[in-house]
Amino acid sequence: MLRVLLSRVRATFYRSRLDxxxxxxxxxxxxxxxxxxxRGGMDPSEAFYAARRQFGGVTxxxxxxxxxxxxxxxxxxxDDLRYAIRQVKRSPGFAVLAMLxxxxxxxxxxxxxxxxxxxxxxxxxxxxxxxxxMLRRGTSAYFSYPDFxxxxxxxxxxxxxxxxxxxESDLEVDGMSEFVAAEVVSANxxxxxxxxxxxxxxxxxxxxxxxxxxxxxxQNRFGRRADVLGRRIGSEAQSYTIVGVAPRAxxxxxxxxxxxxxxxxxxxxxxxxxxxxxxxxxxxxxxxxRSDATPGQASAxxxxxxxxxxxxxxxxxxxxxxxxxEPIRGIPNPGGRRLVSLSASLLMIVVxxxxxxxxxxxxxxxxxxxxxxxxxxxxxxxxxxxxxxLMRQLLTESLVLAIGGGASxxxxxxxxxxILERVMPSVRSTFPIxxxxxxxxxxxxxxxxxSLATTLLCGLAPAWRxxxxxxxxxxxxxxxxxxxxxRPFGLVAQVMLSFVLLLIAGSVxxxxxxxxxxxxxxxxxxxxxxxIYFPSAATPEARRRLYAQALDRLRALxxxxxxxxxxxxxxxxxxxxxxxLSGGPQLHVSTSAIDQGYFQTMxxxxxxxxxxxxxxxxRETSTVIITESLAKRLWPNTSxxxxxxxxxxxxxxxxxxxxxxxxxxxxxxGEPPQPRxxxxxxxxxxGGITAVLLETGTDPASLVPVVRExxxxxxxxxxxYAVEPLSTYIDRSFTGVRWMATVLSVFGLLALLLxxxxxxxxxxxxxxxxxxxxxxxxxxxxxxGAIFRDVVLHGLTIALxxxxxxxxxxxPASRALASVQAGIRPAAPSMHVAAAVIWVAVAFVxxxxxxxxxxxxxxxxxLRHE
Amino acid sequence: MAIAKETCYVTPVATxxxxxxxxxxxxxxxxxxxxxxxxxxHGYGIARRLEQVxxxxxxxxxxxxxxxLLRLAQEGWISSEWGASESNRKAKFYxxxxxxxxxxxxxxxxxxxxxxxxxxxxxxxxQY
Numbered sequence: 001m002l003r004v005l006l007s008r009v010r011a012t013f014y015r016s017r018l019d020x021x022x023x024x025x026x027x028x029x030x031x032x033x034x035x036x037x038x039r040g041g042m043d044p045s046e047a048f049y050a051a052r053r054q055f056g057g058v059t060x061x062x063x064x065x066x067x068x069x070x071x072x073x074x075x076x077x078x079d080d081l082r083y084a085i086r087q088v089k090r091s092p093g094f095a096v097l098a099m100l101x102x103x104x105x106x107x108x109x110x111x112x113x114x115x116x117x118x119x120x121x122x123x124x125x126x127x128x129x130x131x132x133x134m135l136r137r138g139t140s141a142y143f144s145y146p147d148f149x150x151x152x153x154x155x156x157x158x159x160x161x162x163x164x165x166x167x168e169s170d171l172e173v174d175g176m177s178e179f180v181a182a183e184v185v186s187a188n189x190x191x192x193x194x195x196x197x198x199x200x201x202x203x204x205x206x207x208x209x210x211x212x213x214x215x216x217x218x219q220n221r222f223g224r225r226a227d228v229l230g231r232r233i234g235s236e237a238q239s240y241t242i243v244g245v246a247p248r249a250x251x252x253x254x255x256x257x258x259x260x261x262x263x264x265x266x267x268x269x270x271x272x273x274x275x276x277x278x279x280x281x282x283x284x285x286x287x288x289x290r291s292d293a294t295p296g297q298a299s300a301x302x303x304x305x306x307x308x309x310x311x312x313x314x315x316x317x318x319x320x321x322x323x324x325x326e327p328i329r330g331i332p333n334p335g336g337r338r339l340v341s342l343s344a345s346l347l348m349i350v351v352x353x354x355x356x357x358x359x360x361x362x363x364x365x366x367x368x369x370x371x372x373x374x375x376x377x378x379x380x381x382x383x384x385x386x387x388x389x390l391m392r393q394l395l396t397e398s399l400v401l402a403i404g405g406g407a408s409x410x411x412x413x414x415x416x417x418x419i420l421e422r423v424m425p426s427v428r429s430t431f432p433i434x435x436x437x438x439x440x441x442x443x444x445x446x447x448x449x450x451s452l453a454t455t456l457l458c459g460l461a462p463a464w465r466x467x468x469x470x471x472x473x474x475x476x477x478x479x480x481x482x483x484x485x486x487r488p489f490g491l492v493a494q495v496m497l498s499f500v501l502l503l504i505a506g507s508v509x510x511x512x513x514x515x516x517x518x519x520x521x522x523x524x525x526x527x528x529x530x531x532i533y534f535p536s537a538a539t540p541e542a543r544r545r546l547y548a549q550a551l552d553r554l555r556a557l558x559x560x561x562x563x564x565x566x567x568x569x570x571x572x573x574x575x576x577x578x579x580x581l582s583g584g585p586q587l588h589v590s591t592s593a594i595d596q597g598y599f600q601t602m603x604x605x606x607x608x609x610x611x612x613x614x615x616x617x618x619r620e621t622s623t624v625i626i627t628e629s630l631a632k633r634l635w636p637n638t639s640x641x642x643x644x645x646x647x648x649x650x651x652x653x654x655x656x657x658x659x660x661x662x663x664x665x666x667x668x669x670g671e672p673p674q675p676r677x678x679x680x681x682x683x684x685x686x687g688g689i690t691a692v693l694l695e696t697g698t699d700p701a702s703l704v705p706v707v708r709e710x711x712x713x714x715x716x717x718x719x720x721y722a723v724e725p726l727s728t729y730i731d732r733s734f735t736g737v738r739w740m741a742t743v744l745s746v747f748g749l750l751a752l753l754l755x756x757x758x759x760x761x762x763x764x765x766x767x768x769x770x771x772x773x774x775x776x777x778x779x780x781x782x783x784x785g786a787i788f789r790d791v792v793l794h795g796l797t798i799a800l801x802x803x804x805x806x807x808x809x810x811x812p813a814s815r816a817l818a819s820v821q822a823g824i825r826p827a828a829p830s831m832h833v834a835a836a837v838i839w840v841a842v843a844f845v846x847x848x849x850x851x852x853x854x855x856x857x858x859x860x861x862x863l864r865h866e
Numbered sequence: 867m868a869i870a871k872e873t874c875y876v877t878p879v880a881t882x883x884x885x886x887x888x889x890x891x892x893x894x895x896x897x898x899x900x901x902x903x904x905x906x907x908h909g910y911g912i913a914r915r916l917e918q919v920x921x922x923x924x925x926x927x928x929x930x931x932x933x934x935l936l937r938l939a940q941e942g943w944i945s946s947e948w949g950a951s952e953s954n955r956k957a958k959f960y961x962x963x964x965x966x967x968x969x970x971x972x973x974x975x976x977x978x979x980x981x982x983x984x985x986x987x988x989x990x991x992x993q994y
Contacts, residue, residue, distance in 0.1 A: 007940045021958070025909060026932065028955050032910045033928070035953070056927025064933050068940070 011069045022065055030055055076389070080396035087397055088404075094369065095401065098362045101754060102405025102458075105358030106450050107412030108351040108747060114417050114443045116344040118256055118436050121329050125249035127194035131289040133158070133298065134328050138321035142281040145265075147309060148186075151285070154305045157298040158287035158325070160192035165271060165283045166254055170533070170689070170721065171261055172234035173221045175712070177533075177719040180217070180260035182235065183252055184268055190244075192288050193253055200229045200244030203264045211240035212262040215248040234719065237535040238267055253286060253328070256436065278313060287325060298325040343736075346817065347743060350504070353497045354751045355450070359458035360490040361758040362405075366398060366462035368765045377466055391467040398459025399452075406451030413447070414439065461490075488798055491759055495802025495839060496809065498748075498755040502835045503810045504817055505748030507827035508741045514670070514825070515734055521664025522570065523603030527726035528700035529569060530707060533689045536717040540687030547690055550714045551595070554694060557710055559703055562601040562695040565681060566594045569691045570665050571733050578649035579626075579677060581634055586649065589630060589675040590666050593684035599625075599661055601695045607631075609641045609659030612680040616658070622647070622683060625659040630675035647677070655679075668733060689721070700725040752842065760846035763795050767850040774854055775862025788855040795847025796840060803836045893926070895977060897934045898970050901944060901962040908949075908957035909935060935960055943969050 011018055030051050037047035052058070066075075088095040123129035134141065135151075143151075145163065152161040162185065169182035183189075190202025190212075202212060211233060213222075222228045231242050240263060246252075252259025265283075266272045274280045289298055302323045370377075377390055385393075417437035532550060537543035547565060554563045568574040578586040596612045599605075607628060616623045624645060631640045640660060646652035663673035696703050701724075708723045722729075767774075774787055814826040827835075900915050901907060907915070912935075913928040920926075938944045943966030951957040962970070 003942055004940045022932070024956065025958050026929070028951070028957055029908075029910045029913075029928070032951070032953070032955065054928055056929040058929065061929035061932055065936055068933055068936050 008069065009074065015075065018069065019062075019066075022062060026055075026058055026061065030058075076392065077396065080393045081400065083393065084397040084400040088400055091369075094365060095404065098365055098401045099404035099408055101358040101361045101757075102402060102451075102454055103408030103412055104750060104754070105351075105355035106406050106409025106447055106454065107416060108354050108409075108750065109348070109450055110409055110413035110443060110447045111416040111420055111437070112344065112347045112351045113446050114413065114437045114439065115420060116348060117440070117442050117446075119344060121442060122436060122440070124193075124253065124255055124328060125195075125247075128288075129194075130327060131291070132194065132328050133287050133289055133295055133325040135285040135287065135302065135323055135325050137323055140281070141284050143283055143285050144278050144281050145275045145283055146278045147281075147306075148283055148285050150309055151302055151305055154308070155287070155298075155301060157290055157293035157301050159290050160188055161285055161287040162186050162189045162192035163265065163283035163285050164189065164253060165265070166257075166259070169235050169261070170719065171217070171221075172719050175719075176221075177234075177721050179531075179721055181252070181254075181258060182261045182263060183254070183259045184265055184271060185262055186265050186283075189262065192286065194288065195247065195250045197244035198247040199226070200242070202244055203262075206265040207267065208264060209238055209240050209267050210243045210264065211235070212244035212246055213242055214246050214251060214258065214260045216251075216258065217260050218245045233261070234535065235261060235263065236268065238263075240267070286328070289325075295325045295327060299323060343740070350501060350744065350747050353501055354747050354754070355454070356457070357494050357497050357751050357754045357758070359454055360494050361458075361754055361761070362398075362401065362454075363458035363461055364490055364758055364762050366394075366459060367465060368762070370394070370462045370466040373466070387467040391463045394463035394466045395455065395459050398463070399455045402451040402455040402458075405454065406447050409451075410439070410444065410447050413443070488762065491762055491798045492802045492805065494755040494758050495799050495843070496806040498751040499803050499806035499835055499839055500810050500813050501744070501748045501751045502838060503806070503827050503831060504813055505741070505744035506831045506835055507814050507825065508737065508744050508817070510828065510831060511825055512734060512737050512741045515737060516731075518669050520570065520669050520730065521604060521662055523695075524727045524730050526696055526700060527602070528694040528696055528703055528707060528723070529726050529729065530692050530694075530711060530723040531689055531721035532692060532711055533719045533721070534716050535719060540685055543687055544682065544685050546714070546716050546718075547685075547692075550711060550718070551692060553710050553714055554692060554707065557703070557706060559696050559698050559706075560694050561697050562597055563692060564595045564597040564601040565690050565692045566592060566598060567681070567685065567688060567690055568592055569693075569729065571668060571730070574666065577647060577677075578652065579630065579634070579675075580646045580652060582644070582646060582654075584634075586652075587630075587633060587675060588649075589677060591676065592678055593681045593686075594678050595681035598678075598693070601693050602664070603695075604664050605662040607660045607662060608639060609657070611659060612678075612682075614682075616680050616683070622653065622655045623658045623680065624655045625661055625678045626657055627661055627663045627673070627676045629663050629673040630677060631657075631660045633675055645677075647679075669730065693726070700727075752838070756842045756846050759795060759798065759843060760849070763791065763847045764850040764853075766794075767791060767854045770854070771857055771862050774857045775859040778857065778859040779863065784855040787857070788851045791851035791854045792844065792847045795843045795851075799839050799843030803839050807832065807836075893930065893934045894937055895970075895973050897931060898938060898943060898962060898966060898973070901960055902967060902970055906947070906949075906959040906961040908951055908959050910951070910957070912960070938966070941969070942966075 033051035033054060034044070034047045037050050038044055042050060055061075124132065126132060135143065137143075143163075148161065148163045155161060164186075165184040167182050167184060169180055170177055171180040171182075185203070187203045187206050190197065197212060198215060199218075200212070203210065213228070213233070218224055218228060222231070228242055228245065233240050233242060240261075246262070251257075252262075266275065271282070274282060287298070289295065299322070302325060306323055380390060380393075381387075417439075421437050532547070534543050534546045537546055551563050551565060554560055574590050574592050576588055577591045579589050580586040594612075596614075599611060609625070612623065612625065624647065626634075626640060626645070634640065634645065635643060640657045643657050644654045645657055647655045661678075663676075665671060666674040666676060694700070694703070694707065704723050704725075708720055711718060711720045711723075777787065778784075810832070811826070818826055896916060897912055900912050904911075904915060909928075909931050913926070913931050916924065916926060916931070935944065935946075939946060939960075943963055944960050945963050946958050946960045949957060949959045
C-alpha cells in the first residue's frame, strides 16, 4: 500500500514528463497497429480508424492513467496553488492587508510561544542534554549530601551524579560588590553536566577556594581579558581564585535563571557545617544517564539504593515520595517553572485572542471577496466543479494568505523576541532570568501549525459560503444578497474579544497606578539605602560594632537627617516566628531585627510606647515593639504597653512590649496589614549582610556617591553593594505588574486596531453594496441625515452587542488574571464604562466615513447603474 | 493486495455477444503471466499476445493494457525500460520482477482454486 502511495506521490512531481512518455507510448502503439492493418491489406485511412477502434478511447486511457498514476488531491492542490497565487497577484492590496493582519497575529503568538518554549521545553546547551537528568521526590528537588554521595557511589545506570546548591550570593571584584546567583557544586559538576569551560578548567576538589565565573561576569567585570585566570574575587567571607570561565551559551543548570559564579561544595563554612547531616536536605542532584539506560530504569535503581540506605541509617521522620529521575527541560525548579509558565500561558491566551480577531478580519475580507467572485465561482460550477472542489480551491487561497502571514509573522517574531529578551523581568529575586528566545524548530513548527490553523479558522466559513453559490443567481452577477442577510457574528465576536482585552489591560494599568500610590506604611521618598558587609570581622559582635561605626560616619554626613539599619528591607524575605499570650494560641507572624531610630528614619508612626534604646540591650527580659494589627489581635481591648508576650515556636520566651507602631508593608505593596514584631538589632543580629537606611534632607539620588565614598572610607574590607534611593527599590518590585501592563496594553491596542479596521471594512463594503438601494430610498424622499444615521447606528449596534457580551466574559477573565499576578484586582466599574465608551467611540469613527459616503450618494448616479 | 479482488468492468463492449468482457483484476493477472512467459515486452506486444492466446474470444480495448501495466508497476511487480521495438520504433519494454513472480504464483494458485469452486457451483446449477 505504502509503495503504491509513494509511487503516486513521486508521479505527481514528474507529471509532465510522465504525460509525455505515455503520449509517446500510445502513439507508437497506434502506429504499429495501423502498420499491421495496412500489411493486412487495409487502406491507410481505414487502418487509421480501425487502429483507434481496436485501441479504445485514447483520451479515456490517458485520463484513467493519470487518475491511477498520481494522487488526485495533490495534482489539484498544485493547480489550486497556482491559481491562488494568480489571485493574490491580481489583488495585491487585499493580499498585503490580509497577510499583515495574520502576520501581526501569528508574530505575536510566535514571540510569546518562544518565551514559553525557552521556559518549558528548551534543553541546556551541554553535551548530549537528553541524557542529563534531575532527581526529585514529588515536588521537592532537595537531597541530603550524604544521601547524594551514597547514590553516587552505588548507582550504576547513571554514569555520574553531581550536586548543586543554588544560592543568592555576593561577588566582589576589586572592591566593587554586587549580588549574584551562585551555584555551590560538587567537584565533578563540569564533567557530569557535560560543559567544557570557555577558558581554564572546572574543579578537582571540594575544598580548594577556587571559582568559575560566567561569561557575563567575565564580559562585564573583566572586559573579557584573557588574564582573568588567577585573579582573586570575594564572595561572602571567602576569597577565591578564578580558574575558569563558563562558555557563553551555558548559564548554569538552572537556566533560564542565570548563574554567575560556581564554587566548590565545601568552600562555604556555613554550608559545609550542615553538609554531613543526613537529615538536612540541601542540594539538588543531577545525573548523566548511561547510553543504555532509561530514566525509568535509573529511577528504579535509585529507589533500590534508597531502600538500602533506609535499612542502614533508619527512615526519616516523614514518609518521602519515591525518587524520580527526569530529563531537564526548561526551568528545573518546579516552583519557578509553575510561576513562569502560568504567566506565559496567560499571555498565550491573550495573544491567541489577538490572532482570533485577526482571523475574523481576514475571514470577513474573504467573505466580501467571495461575494464579488460569485460569478466566477458559478461559472466554474457550471463547468463541472463540485462543491467540495470549489471549497478546496477557496481554502487553498486562504492557505496562501496564511503562509504569507506565517512568514511575515516569523519575521516579526525575530524582531519582537529581541525586544522581549531585553524587557523580560527577573522573577521576584535577584536571580537574573536570561531567556534564549532564538527561533528553534519548535518555534518554527508552532508558527507553521498556527498558519495552517489560521487557514481553517479564517477560510472555512468563506469557503463554505463560496461553494454554496447557486449557479443561476451567480452567473447573473447578482452579488451581495448573502452578505446582507448574514448576521455579523464575526464583527460582534471581534468587538467582544477586543473589549475583554481592553478591560484586562485597563485593570492591570489601574492596578499598577494603584500600587504606585498605595501607602506602604513607610516613607519612600527622601530615603536612601545601602547593603554593606564586613567579611573580615571575626565574630558577629565585632561585625555589629563595625556597622555601628559605619552608621556614625553616615550620620555625620551633611544632608543625612537620620540613619538606622535592619537585616532585611521591607519586601525582602524576612524571618517568621510565633507570638502568643500565655495559655493562648500561637500566631505565626513575621519578625525583623531593627536598630534604634528605624521607625523615625522610615517615617513609620509610633502609636504608643517608645523606640528601642541602649537600655534594651543588657536587660534580662527581651523587649519587642509590635505592629498595630498584632496589638489588636493579642490585646483587642487593653493597651499592650508593658504586657508580656511569648516569642518563639518551640521554647517561647517572655518579652515585654515596649511600643506599638503603625503597620507597614512586609512582602508586597498592596497586601493586607501583616502582624509583625520587631526586635532590637543589637540583641538579634545574626551576622549577615545588613541594610543601612538614611533619611535625607535633599534628593537621595544626589547623595549616592557621597554615601558610597563614606562607606568605603570606613575600611575593614567593607563591601558595599547597592546604594540607591528607596523609591527605586520599591518601584522595582512593581516590575512584574509593569511588564504585564506594558505587554497587555500593546496587545490590547493591537486588538482594538484590528477589530476597528475589521468593523470599518465591513461597514464600508455594505455601503458600497447598497448604493443602489440608498439611491432608491433617496429618490423616494429619505433625507441624507436618515441615511447617515442608519449606517452609523448599524456600526454602533454591533459595538454595543459586542460590549454587552464581552461584559459577561470580562468578569471571569479578570478574576483569572488576579489569581496569576498578585496585586492585580478586577477592573473597577469605571473601567468597564471607559472600555465601553472607547468602543462606542471607535465604532462611531469606523462607521462615520462609510456613513458620510452613503449620505453623499447621488440618487441619479446610483439609479443610472440599474 | 490481491488482483482478483477488483470487480469493476474495464471494457463495456457490447458489439459481439460471443466475446467475454474482461475483469480488471483478471487483465492484470493475464498481463503478468504474459510477461512471465515471454520476457520483456512492450504494450503492443502484450496486446498481440493476449489477442493470440484468447483466440479472439476475448474482447479487449488495447488501451486498457496500459492502465493494467501502470497498476502492476505501482505494486512493484513489473519494471520498465525504454528500448527499440522489432521494427526499430521507440517502445517501453516491461518485464516481470522477482516480487512479481511471487505474486503471480500466489495469484495463479488462488485463481485456480476460485475458478474450480465457481465451475463446480455452476455445474451444480445446471443439473436442475
